Amino acid sequence: QKEVEQNSGPLSVPEGAIASLNCTYSDRGSQSFFWYRQYSGKSPELIMFIYSNGDKEDGRFTAQLNKASQYVSLLIRDSQPSDSATYLCAVRAGNTPLVFGKGTRLSVIA
């Protein structure tokens, strides 16, 4: 069984701080890694994806991947109250659908 683990939270950070969200996965054959943001009652929306070891930056968001440790993270700089949502980590291995973690709830306190 392929597993993707996330701390359910809530993770509370003050406005302007860096939020760090973490994800581990069980399948060493995993090739692609995705971060989705989901507001309450809404559908998930893709915010970042990463395929290679290292960091990938997009605006205030940075995805970090360490395949040796089977670990992927998402950093949100200058966190805003509008970033308050559930963040879902998803992983793909081979020609199979994404496997999602249960999500981490982030709360940014103004």
Add this chain to the structure above:
Amino acid sequence: DADVTQTPRNRITKTGKRIMLECSQTKGHDRMYWYRQDPGLGLRLIYYSFDVKDINKGEISDGYSVSRQAQAKFSLSLESAIPNQTALYFCATSDLDSYEQYFGPGTRLTVT
């Protein structure tokens, strides 16, 4: 117009009734998926289809069936609804190369 649409958006039905949830997409993607989401359990895959002639069971297919009527349409049926099928249902699509999934707005289903 939305790229991935789901109908209905909300539905209340009674135990034992047959119900169909429909998904349409204009993204031109070959791959389509049905998920359910329950509080604390994340997104769980029910069925997926990589093309019109391909249907695969996901993690929790019992009690559900699907039909891929065309590249753009993928329907989910509950043959005899039961209360523990009360959940938020999402349809998603992806193309062959990127595997990024795009989600519809969801259908909130309540079985009484």
